[in-house]
Amino acid sequence: MIYILTWISLIVISGGLILLDRWVKKEAQTYALLGLVFVEISLILVLNFLK
Numbered sequence: 939m940i941y942i943l944t945w946i947s948l949i950v951i952s953g954g955l956i957l958l959d960r961w962v963k964k965e966a967q968t969y970a971l972l973g974l975v976f977v978e979i980s981l982i983l984v985l986n987f988l989k
Contacts, residue, residue, distance in 0.1 A: 948982070955971070
């Protein structure tokens with residue numbers, strides 16, 4: 939179950955990275971990008987740990 943939820947979260951975060959310019963103001967895009975990339979890397983590490 940955790941594996942499936944992690945994959946769903948990874949897909950949602952990836953979509954957020956793609957649509958970042960629509961959701962976030964120009965002034966905050968750098969910080970939002972860094973935060974989403976950090977979360978994405980964390981989810982990838984969790985998936986590697988669960989294998």
